[in-house]
Amino acid sequence: MTGRVADVWPVRLTGLQVAAGALTLRPVRLSDARRWSRTRIAEEPRLRPFEATVTERWADRHAAVRWPALCLSQRSAARRGVLVPLVIEVDGKYAGQITLGNVMRGPLQSAWIGYWVAGPFTGGGVATGAVAQLVDHAFGPMRLNRLEATVRPENAASRAVLTATGFDEVGLIPRYMHVDGAWRDHLLTVTTADDHGEAAVARLLRSGRARWSG
Numbered sequence: 482m483t484g485r486v487a488d489v490w491p492v493r494l495t496g497l498q499v500a501a502g503a504l505t506l507r508p509v510r511l512s513d514a515r516r517w518s519r520t521r522i523a524e525e526p527r528l529r530p531f532e533a534t535v536t537e538r539w540a541d542r543h544a545a546v547r548w549p550a551l552c553l554s555q556r557s558a559a560r561r562g563v564l565v566p567l568v569i570e571v572d573g574k575y576a577g578q579i580t581l582g583n584v585m586r587g588p589l590q591s592a593w594i595g596y597w598v599a600g601p602f603t604g605g606g607v608a609t610g611a612v613a614q615l616v617d618h619a620f621g622p623m624r625l626n627r628l629e630a631t632v633r634p635e636n637a638a639s640r641a642v643l644t645a646t647g648f649d650e651v652g653l654i655p656r657y658m659h660v661d662g663a664w665r666d667h668l669l670t671v672t673t674a675d676d677h678g679e680a681a682v683a684r685l686l687r688s689g690r691a692r693w694s695g
């Protein structure tokens with residue numbers, strides 16, 4: 482019942498077209514340093530309210546010199562099968578990141594999903610398309626049984642993304658994570674392989690929110 486690591490990493494998911502452009506999900510790489518740093522620093526006001534508290538200066542935490550260690554540890558975790566760390570590209574441009582984390586095998590077969598999209602690329606279906614593709618990959622080649630995502634109740638855009646890609650809000654976790662300087666409640670959202678009768682991408686195609694390109 483387990484997708485073998487060698488069969489599912491590295492992964493590259495392409496071909497989905499959303500309003501913002503053509504999506505590619507591909508592994509993080511060392512050469513992302515400057516793009517990652519520039520984008521994360523520019524996006525601080527949008528990211529900080531929804532990401533784990535950063536205690537040092539945001540610009541220091543996201544300096545380009547910090548990327549190699551982070552990237553190498555993520556790629557090492559990916560080779561062990563516990564993480565799927567991907568960059569989201571829109572028409573070949575660096576637009577954000579999407580990750581499956583804490584991939585559990587054995588009787589759980591589960592993972593969490595998290596993502597961010599840079600301001601210039603938002604509002605065009607990028608996150609929805611990227612989550613749909615990764616959900617299908619998780620329930621398809623990776624053969625997972627359950628995906629969860631936690632989201633702050635006030636994060637309306639992310640809740641819309643999760644609803645559109647088949648996640649159900651199952652409850653509120655009080656003071657779940659330290660975000661933006663305080664312990665914040667989060668909604669737990671879940672989707673399972675059994676819910677996944679219609680693939681997430683197929684649902685977007687049927688509703689006209691995406692199409693296959695090429």
Ligand code: ACO
Pocket residue numbers: 527528531594595596597598599602603604605606607608609610630631632633636637638639641642645
């Ligand atoms: N109120 C209600 N709905 C909103 C709002 C709002 N203020 N703003 C946007 N939306 C809706 C849009 O209408 C759209 O829904 P629709 O397709 O049904 O019309 C949806 O939110 C956004 O869908 P996309 O265009 O696919 O998403 P986008 O590419 O713009 O990315 C994201 C959304 C990822 C939340 C982006 O804004 C972002 O990176 N925010 C900061 C970081 C963040 O919040 N990351 C997610 C943390 S939670 C997690 O990772 C599970």
